Amino acid sequence: MLLRLAPVAIVLLLVGPVLAGIAMAALPAFGYLPALGGETLTLAPWRALFAEPGLARSVLVSFASGLVTTAVALAVVLLFLAASTGSRLDRWIRRLVSPLLSVPHAAAAFGLAFLIAPSGLLARWASPGLTGWTRPPDLQLVNDPLGLALMGGLILKEIPFLLLMSLAALPQLGPERRMMLARSLGYRPTLAWLKGVAPALYPLIRLPVYAVIAYASSVVDMALILGPTLPPTLSVSILGWFQDPDLSRRFMASAGALLQLGVTLAALAVWWGLERLAARLGRRWLEGGGRRRGERALRLAGRSLIGVTTLAALAGLAALALFSVAGFWRFPDALPQGFTLQGWSRALPHLAGPVATTLVVAGAATLLALLLALAALENEQRSGRHPGSAALALLYLPLIVPQIAFLFGLVVLLEALGMRPALGLVIFGHLLFVLPYVFLSLSEAYRRLDPRWARLALTLGASPARVFWRVRLPLLLAPLLTAMAVGLAISIGQYLPTQLLGAGRHPTVTTEAVALAAGGNRRLIGVWALLQASLPLLGFLVAVGLPRLLWTNRRDMRGTP
Amino acid sequence: MIAHHLELERVRIALGDTPLVELDARIGPGEVLTVMGPSGSGKSTLLAWIAGFLPPAFTVAGRIRLDGHDITGLPAERRGIGLLFQDPMLFPHLSVGGNLRFGLPAAATDREGQVTRALAEIGLGGFAPRDPATLSGGQKARVALMRLLLSSPCAVLLDEPFSGLDAHLRHEMRRLVFDHLRRAGLPSLLVTHDREDAEDAGGRVIELSH
Numbered sequence: 001m002l003l004r005l006a007p008v009a010i011v012l013l014l015v016g017p018v019l020a021g022i023a024m025a026a027l028p029a030f031g032y033l034p035a036l037g038g039e040t041l042t043l044a045p046w047r048a049l050f051a052e053p054g055l056a057r058s059v060l061v062s063f064a065s066g067l068v069t070t071a072v073a074l075a076v077v078l079l080f081l082a083a084s085t086g087s088r089l090d091r092w093i094r095r096l097v098s099p100l101l102s103v104p105h106a107a108a109a110f111g112l113a114f115l116i117a118p119s120g121l122l123a124r125w126a127s128p129g130l131t132g133w134t135r136p137p138d139l140q141l142v143n144d145p146l147g148l149a150l151m152g153g154l155i156l157k158e159i160p161f162l163l164l165m166s167l168a169a170l171p172q173l174g175p176e177r178r179m180m181l182a183r184s185l186g187y188r189p190t191l192a193w194l195k196g197v198a199p200a201l202y203p204l205i206r207l208p209v210y211a212v213i214a215y216a217s218s219v220v221d222m223a224l225i226l227g228p229t230l231p232p233t234l235s236v237s238i239l240g241w242f243q244d245p246d247l248s249r250r251f252m253a254s255a256g257a258l259l260q261l262g263v264t265l266a267a268l269a270v271w272w273g274l275e276r277l278a279a280r281l282g283r284r285w286l287e288g289g290g291r292r293r294g295e296r297a298l299r300l301a302g303r304s305l306i307g308v309t310t311l312a313a314l315a316g317l318a319a320l321a322l323f324s325v326a327g328f329w330r331f332p333d334a335l336p337q338g339f340t341l342q343g344w345s346r347a348l349p350h351l352a353g354p355v356a357t358t359l360v361v362a363g364a365a366t367l368l369a370l371l372l373a374l375a376a377l378e379n380e381q382r383s384g385r386h387p388g389s390a391a392l393a394l395l396y397l398p399l400i401v402p403q404i405a406f407l408f409g410l411v412v413l414l415e416a417l418g419m420r421p422a423l424g425l426v427i428f429g430h431l432l433f434v435l436p437y438v439f440l441s442l443s444e445a446y447r448r449l450d451p452r453w454a455r456l457a458l459t460l461g462a463s464p465a466r467v468f469w470r471v472r473l474p475l476l477l478a479p480l481l482t483a484m485a486v487g488l489a490i491s492i493g494q495y496l497p498t499q500l501l502g503a504g505r506h507p508t509v510t511t512e513a514v515a516l517a518a519g520g521n522r523r524l525i526g527v528w529a530l531l532q533a534s535l536p537l538l539g540f541l542v543a544v545g546l547p548r549l550l551w552t553n554r555r556d557m558r559g560t561p
Numbered sequence: 562m563i564a565h566h567l568e569l570e571r572v573r574i575a576l577g578d579t580p581l582v583e584l585d586a587r588i589g590p591g592e593v594l595t596v597m598g599p600s601g602s603g604k605s606t607l608l609a610w611i612a613g614f615l616p617p618a619f620t621v622a623g624r625i626r627l628d629g630h631d632i633t634g635l636p637a638e639r640r641g642i643g644l645l646f647q648d649p650m651l652f653p654h655l656s657v658g659g660n661l662r663f664g665l666p667a668a669a670t671d672r673e674g675q676v677t678r679a680l681a682e683i684g685l686g687g688f689a690p691r692d693p694a695t696l697s698g699g700q701k702a703r704v705a706l707m708r709l710l711l712s713s714p715c716a717v718l719l720d721e722p723f724s725g726l727d728a729h730l731r732h733e734m735r736r737l738v739f740d741h742l743r744r745a746g747l748p749s750l751l752v753t754h755d756r757e758d759a760e761d762a763g764g765r766v767i768e769l770s771h
Binding site for chain 2: 430551
């Protein structure tokens with residue numbers, strides 16, 4: 001009975017808060033918020049918003065970073081897949097996808113900042129030999145007004161995401177057959193992939209691509225670390241207005257939240273237009289019959305771009321580690337003169353609370369998400385009814401509507417309902433973002449499992465419950481643990497839901513790390529960001545290690561994904 | 562031993578307006594009824610329906626009676642009908658013994674003794690703790706047969722159970738399977754496109770056209 005309610009519960013859980021949040025942002029945006037004395041409808045919040053200095057620039061940077069990030073990340077991923085030949089380097093990159101994806105955005109952002117800042121690792125290593133700098137140059141390489149550093153950080157993070165989504169979707173296309181066909185017609189390998197596989201792959205990863213656009217145009221934590229400052233991105237501006245001690249600024253913040261929704265929708269619409277255009281131009285290219293021209297350049301681009309971005313992401317993590325233990329470090333020395341654990345020993349007494357909160361929230365949200373996803377998938381198996389693509393789109397709703405656009409409204413709503421910020425609310429907020437990923441990650445494996453296992457068990461007299469516990473669950477242990485690791489990683493990386501729904505009273509490693517951004521104490525930032533990056537990794541280690549440990553004596557269970 | 566019998570009364574299975582199978586048959590204890598036909602003739606659909614797994618897209622008329630009881634509407638796990646697939650389908654997460662124990666009803670007495678005797682009967686004494694992945698194809702098929710018998714079904718469906726085996730094993734496996742089914746007095750329905758299967762089964766043969 002409860003099983004049958006699971007799909008409904010999931011839809012309500014994902015759609016309800018998003019719609020309620022948008023509605024509760026819309027009312028104050030037009031002046032209605034009785035708790036703060038707003039009882040009449042007015043356009044005053046909008047007038048205040050548009051009078052903000054630098055608003056146009058904020059909007060433009062947010063809009064551009066949504067489109068540029070997605071276009072670059074998608075191009076890198078597609079070119080890599082096209083040029084990949086199954087070499088050792090390719091296999092390495094494929095294996096690095098999950099761990100890199102698990103690195104929280106904030107940690108990746110700090111890593112990049114430590115790498116490219118005027119006194120960062122790259123400048124130190126290139127100076128004075130290549131640059132001639134003996135002092136850090138007076139350049140705004142991080143927090144640049146155009147948001148290029150922010151886009152760079154986003155690109156580093158979205159490449160593993162799009163790559164993983166593509167790798168998950170590819171098997172259903174039978175890429176080997178397509179490649180064989182195209183190559184037998186004389187197409188060189190990279191072109192064969194781009195012309196024979198990519199056009200079929202894109203529709204399968206369209207929703208993840210939209211999620212990237214939405215995320216990149218509205219991200220908060222990364223923008224706080226890498227983004228422009230005067231003015232900041234639209235999302236960061238909104239957060240500032242919302243947290244302003246002057247509560248009347250909340251009306252303007254609400255209008256800003258709606259504006260953010262509009263900016264993201266506009267970016268999505270423009271992307272949709274670009275899709276149409278690419279389809280039209282692409283058809284001519286596809287049907288033009290070109291088999292070799294550009295092959296070498298495309299191949300080179302495919303292999304080098306992914307190499308550079310992967311290397312940058314890894315080097316960023318190394319930079320975090322290095323700076324966290326760096327003693328006195330004169331510019332432009334390549335390495336510090338000494339190492340010290342001072343940063344760690346100073347941070348240690350303060351770690352326990354945030355780490356515990358992080359783990360409790362991530363554990364609870366992931367467990368709830370797993371229960372809901374399993375119940376819905378099991379119901380799907382037993383009833384034999386499969387949800388259509390509309391249901392899938394609903395799953396993506398919290399990932400496509402910008403967090404900042406509906407979380408404020410949600411806070412306003414909860415305040416109106418008399419609910420105080422509490423750990424439970426933080427968990428609930430995380431669940432909104434953990435559940436879609438857990439469900440997507442688990443549903444693949446669940447639906448792919450050979451239905452004959454369950455049928456066989458039933459004909460042996462096992463009840464449906466026994467089939468679930470004794471057959472399906474053990475057979476799916478590895479993907480189950482992977483889904484769990486994904487859920488933990490998503491939750492650990494959340495900034496805005498923790499900050500807003502916990503009202504800053506339940507700090508996690510992520511909120512603590514982001515809070516250090518303004519201070520600029522590199523040693524301390526290194527400690528917190530490294531800690532933030534390593535927590536999700538533990539989940540993936542368990543996900544990889546536990547099945548191997550449990551199935552040492554079960555050969556056919558070890559190869560399963 | 563109870564003498565089981567399986568009756569398929571005026572069965573008509575259709576997908577939309579396309580009729581797939583028409584059948585009216587009674588299978589007595591120890592008897593094997595062979596249903597033959599090319600792929601797409603609806604053999605598997607018939608099996609799926611009798612076992613209780615037919616997708617709702619199909620329309621079916623007719624009844625299934627097992628020992629006189631109408632089981633048409635029962636869920637698969639309560640029909641008492643066992644299934645032997647083309648692959649042995651030994652659960653990869655359980656040991657050989659674990660697979661056999663999975664087949665045993667919860668209320669069975671002397672579970673360990675039954676498992677030991679079943680393994681000895683197929684020449685695999687002492688194999689209980691083994692990983693099924695380390696068994697040969699023929700050994701797996703025999704374990705799968707024993708798992709089916711230990712679940713004490715009242716009738717058995719065979720879905721081309723020999724087509725996955727090497728030629729030299731096939732004849733031996735057929736004899737083993739049909740001997741056991743006969744001795745257990747189980748009515749069986751064999752679906753195949755291999756004429757030799759039908760000959761070794763030794764029962765009536767129904768050909769599905771289309």
